[in-house]
Amino acid sequence: MFEAIKGRRSVRKYKTEPVDREIVKKLLDAARWAPSGGNIQPWLFIVIDDPKVLDVIRKISPGYFGEAPLAILVCSNKERAYKVGGALGRDYLTVADCAMAVQNMLLAAYALGLGTCVVKSFSHTAIKEVLAIPEGIEPELLVIVGHPNQTSRPPPRIPMNEIVHLNKYGEKFPGLEG
Numbered sequence: 790m791f792e793a794i795k796g797r798r799s800v801r802k803y804k805t806e807p808v809d810r811e812i813v814k815k816l817l818d819a820a821r822w823a824p825s826g827g828n829i830q831p832w833l834f835i836v837i838d839d840p841k842v843l844d845v846i847r848k849i850s851p852g853y854f855g856e857a858p859l860a861i862l863v864c865s866n867k868e869r870a871y872k873v874g875g876a877l878g879r880d881y882l883t884v885a886d887c888a889m890a891v892q893n894m895l896l897a898a899y900a901l902g903l904g905t906c907v908v909k910s911f912s913h914t915a916i917k918e919v920l921a922i923p924e925g926i927e928p929e930l931l932v933i934v935g936h937p938n939q940t941s942r943p944p945p946r947i948p949m950n951e952i953v954h955l956n957k958y959g960e961k962f963p964g965l966e967g
């Protein structure tokens with residue numbers, strides 16, 4: 790698990806080889822086992838593997854790099870989240886929960902030798918129209934998936950001693966890397 794957490798990278802170059810649907814099912818299953826506030830599970834997943842649809846998605850997504858043969862749009866059901874969890878459910882938990890589902894998917898894909906990249910840079914209005922997404926369902930994050938055709942260096946992380954506090958804000962946690 791620790792190797793996967795550190796070894797996973799955002800991949801922006803892919804081979805054309807498709808991703809088997811059985812593998813796709815594994816990614817989706819990993820996603821739905823993520824934790825969610827109140828176990829509302831506000832997520833739903835639109836699997837896009839039709840090359841024509843992917844072409845359109847690419848055109849409306851400036852943050853979508855490479856020719857990945859698969860994209861999974863993670864959406865939230867805002868209406869259901871509001872009914873069960875009120876405004877907190879609709880406005881906050883949906884986003885946090887979908888992010889958790891996405892991270893599960895990224896790690897599962899990595900474990901299966903696949904590359905992924907989370908994409909938020911897409912036209913919200915256009916993606917709703919292209920994929921016929923109804924009112925009350927909101928696109929949260931697009932996850933592109935494919936067989937990686939690059940190995941990239943890990944982008945740096947902010948040093949631990951700049952982001953960790955002990956017992957109260959501003960107190961150092963001793964012994965952390967600088």
Ligand SMILES: Cc1cc2nc3c(=O)[nH]c(=O)nc-3n(C[C@H](O)[C@H](O)[C@H](O)COP(=O)(O)O)c2cc1C
Nearest residue numbers: 797798799852853854906907908909910911943944
């Ligand atoms: C919420 C979110 C949105 C992102 N949106 C994009 C995007 O639109 N396009 C892109 O190429 N990468 C996107 N990324 C990937 C980040 O750039 C990447 O995770 C970050 O640079 C760290 O690199 P790493 O994933 O290899 O550790 C996004 C990541 C997250 C978590």
